Amino acid sequence: MADIQELNDIANKIRLYSLASTTKAGSGHPTSCFSIAEVMSVLFFHTLKQSKEFPKHPSSDRFILSKGHAAPVLYAAWTAAGLLTEEQNLSLRQNESDIEGHPTPRLNFVDVATGSLGQGLSCGCGMAYVGKYFDKASYRVYVVLGDGESAEGSNWEAMAFAAYYKLDNLVLIIDVNRLGQSEPTQLQHDTETYRKRADAFGFHTKVINGHSVEELIQIFDEAKTVKDKPTCVIAKTYKGHGSTKVSDKHGYHGKALKSDHNEIEAEISGKIQNTAAIKLGLTPFEDDAPKIELSPITLSSPPNYKIGDNAAVRKAYGVALAKMGDNSPLITTFDADTKNSTFAQDYKDKYPDRHVECFIAEQNMVGVAIGAACRNRRIAFVSTFACFLTRAFDQIRMGAISQTEVSILYRHFTVCVVIPDTLSGTVNPLYLSYYSMIP
Ligand SMILES: Cc1ncc(C[n+]2csc(CCOP(=O)(O)OP(=O)(O)O)c2C)c(N)n1
Numbered sequence: 016m017a018d019i020q021e022l023n024d025i026a027n028k029i030r031l032y033s034l035a036s037t038t039k040a041g042s043g044h045p046t047s048c049f050s051i052a053e054v055m056s057v058l059f060f061h062t063l064k065q066s067k068e069f070p071k072h073p074s075s076d077r078f079i080l081s082k083g084h085a086a087p088v089l090y091a092a093w094t095a096a097g098l099l100t101e102e103q104n105l106s107l108r109q110n111e112s113d114i115e116g117h118p119t120p121r122l123n124f125v126d127v128a129t130g131s132l133g134q135g136l137s138c139g140c141g142m143a144y145v146g147k148y149f150d151k152a153s154y155r156v157y158v159v160l161g162d163g164e165s166a167e168g169s170n171w172e173a174m175a176f177a178a179y180y181k182l183d184n185l186v187l188i189i190d191v192n193r194l195g196q197s198e199p200t201q202l203q204h205d206t207e208t209y210r211k212r213a214d215a216f217g218f219h220t221k222v223i224n225g226h227s228v229e230e231l232i233q234i235f236d237e238a239k240t241v242k243d244k245p246t247c248v249i250a251k252t253y254k255g256h257g258s259t260k261v262s263d264k265h266g267y268h269g270k271a272l273k274s275d276h277n278e279i280e281a282e283i284s285g286k287i288q289n290t291a292a293i294k295l296g297l298t299p300f301e302d303d304a305p306k307i308e309l310s311p312i313t314l315s316s317p318p319n320y321k322i323g324d325n326a327a328v329r330k331a332y333g334v335a336l337a338k339m340g341d342n343s344p345l346i347t348t349f350d351a352d353t354k355n356s357t358f359a360q361d362y363k364d365k366y367p368d369r370h371v372e373c374f375i376a377e378q379n380m381v382g383v384a385i386g387a388a389c390r391n392r393r394i395a396f397v398s399t400f401a402c403f404l405t406r407a408f409d410q411i412r413m414g415a416i417s418q419t420e421v422s423i424l425y426r427h428f429t430v431c432v433v434i435p436d437t438l439s440g441t442v443n444p445l446y447l448s449y450y451s452m453i454p
Pocket residue numbers: 044046047048050082084130131132133160161162163164165190192194195196200254268
């Protein structure tokens with residue numbers, strides 16, 4: 016039996032931590048944190064299987080906060096779980112602190128950087144695909160998306176992918192808190208339209224009260240029993256919930272609650288019954304993901320081109336990949352319905368189970384590959400025509416911040432290995448557009 020009161024208390028403690036850290040920083044998004052405090056409490060202290068000793072263990076559940084600007088709520092959850100220390104917990108947005116305004120994998124509990132909206136679900140799809148079809152392990156993937164964020168088309172590419180590949184180990188939670196940054200979202204609290212959309216995409220879908228710990232427990236438990244469909248939880252919430260001063264009010268997005276801090280803190284504190292240390296811990300996972308040997312990647316036989324031969328780079332790519340695949344079963348290709356032009360087909364023909372067709376959805380494809388490469392589960396090679404990849408520039412840029420090692424082939428030119436410049440987080444877009452203009 017879940018301890019409902021304790022989960023409600025933890026939600027409010029998570030609110031207090033998010034309030035404290037953003038107030039101290041003088042910036043951040045406390046109201047975006049407040050709307051998902053119960054979601055985080057139930058996920059972390061009831062549903063997710065993970066450990067604070069090894070937060071990125073290959074076998075533990077994955078959690079992606081796609082609405083990365085709500086980072087303080089993620090730090091708050093890990094503080095409640097005892098991973099972050101008090102000092103870290105209050106160092107949000109401070110100079111030299113890894114507790115940044117948006118999560119990055121410099122933190123040992125973050126797989127992919129988020130903050131540029133609309134990318135987390137694609138990464139989650141990559142992880143879920145790997146979990147189901149490569150690792151065949153019991154770990155599950157949970158992604159929290161903002162309702163404003165759900166307007167990004169890449170989410171819908173990802174939803175089509177998740178349903179097509181029957182990713183029943185994936186749970187998408189849409190935080191329908193009605194408000195965006197500068198005005199209300201398109202659908203506001205029209206949860207029925209979200210439901211119909213997710214349903215039409217092939218999800219097992221349910222609308223719930225996102226502040227009800229009981230309803231959250233119920234749907235997350237139910238999702239574990241659903242076969243062949245991903246689950247979409249449409250959580251009706253209020254932005255700023257927990258504080259009557261700011262709840263559901265326009266004008267508080269991305270603002271630290273400085274002058275109102277004491278009043279809000281008192282109101283939230285007043286709801287907490289157990290003010291003592293949190294009794295609940297994280298739920299252990301089964302260590303059933305296969306062990307992975309990261310050995311050097313080599314060709315099974317040397318290239319046999321003669322001096323003077325003309326060989327298309329893309330053909331050489333396909334041939335080389337197939338030879339690398341002989342020695343490294345981790346190599347996985349991702350293509351967007353261009354495989355018989357990019358010659359990823361050569362790899363697929365030899366290793367059909369190690370090719371992931373992403374169809375004509377390049378933004379999602381890049382995110383899926385980034386997700387698949389996390390925790391060293393796969394060695395990912397992405398290919399398509401250069402011009403089509405330009406629409407995934409931002410996914411590639413975020414991949415750099417995510418320290419991904421995904422390799423990308425732009426047809427007609429070159430293999431580009433994303434070299435993360437983790438300080439600036441940039442892959443120079445001009446460099447990419449230069450390549451993309453080469454016919
Ligand atoms: C691609 C992208 N566009 C715009 C922004 C700027 N931005 C940050 S938060 C936000 C509003 C997000 O609203 P929602 O998804 O509903 O999240 P909430 O804060 O309401 O929980 C915007 C426009 C961004 N971070 N990324």
